[in-house]
Amino acid sequence: MDKTGGSIQAILASGLGHKEQVARMVELAQADDSALAELFEILRAGRDADRGTAAEVMKFVSKEQPERMLPYIDVLIEYIDYKAPRVRWGCPEALGNLAAHYPERVGQAIPKLMENLEDPSTVVRWCAAYALAEIAKANLEKQAELVKRFDGLILTEPNSGVRNVYLK
Numbered sequence: 052m053d054k055t056g057g058s059i060q061a062i063l064a065s066g067l068g069h070k071e072q073v074a075r076m077v078e079l080a081q082a083d084d085s086a087l088a089e090l091f092e093i094l095r096a097g098r099d100a101d102r103g104t105a106a107e108v109m110k111f112v113s114k115e116q117p118e119r120m121l122p123y124i125d126v127l128i129e130y131i132d133y134k135a136p137r138v139r140w141g142c143p144e145a146l147g148n149l150a151a152h153y154p155e156r157v158g159q160a161i162p163k164l165m166e167n168l169e170d171p172s173t174v175v176r177w178c179a180a181y182a183l184a185e186i187a188k189a190n191l192e193k194q195a196e197l198v199k200r201f202d203g204l205i206l207t208e209p210n211s212g213v214r215n216v217y218l219k
Contacts, residue, residue: 059089063101073104077111081119087112091123099135106130106141113148120149124156131163131179139167140178147182154190161186161193165200173210180204180216 062075079086093105109127113120120127127142127149143164150157160182167179187197201217208214 076108080112103137106138110144113145117152128160139175143178143182147185150185150189158190177213
């Protein structure tokens with residue numbers, strides 16, 4: 052057995068660099084339902100740094116294996132506005148990745164995502180904008196309302212990278 056011990060907690064405690072930890076956790080979570088459940092336990096009850104790492108892993112899993120994230124959409128929505136910035140950007144990015152597959156479920160995140168557009172962190176605003184843009188593409192019921200909001204946000208968002216998300 053390698054030095055990670057085969058669990059998410061073991062990888063977090065392994066002393067590996069952050070990128071290597073994330074890569075190993077993504078691989079494990081994609082292959083093992085209990086590892087994915089462990090990630091969500093960390094999101095709910097872990098240290099803030101570990102919660103941020105868990106949210107980062109979720110954005111990769113959601114992109115590659117969206118069907119595995121379906122049982123956890125409500126948890127991702129719950130943590131959109133968590134105090135730790137890495138959670139506030141990882142959960143929305145994961146939801147954005149899921150929007151094309153589960154547009155109605157992910158659409159429930161719109162109110163919290165709109166709140167994140169007021170965040171002082173550019174990365175948090177970018178991730179919220181990404182999720183909202185993906186929801187607008189996939190959820191025809193919400194599209195007109197969101198596009199109308201995007202028109203206003205384009206005028207008020209100070210960061211060009213965030214503004215560009217609305218233009219795509």
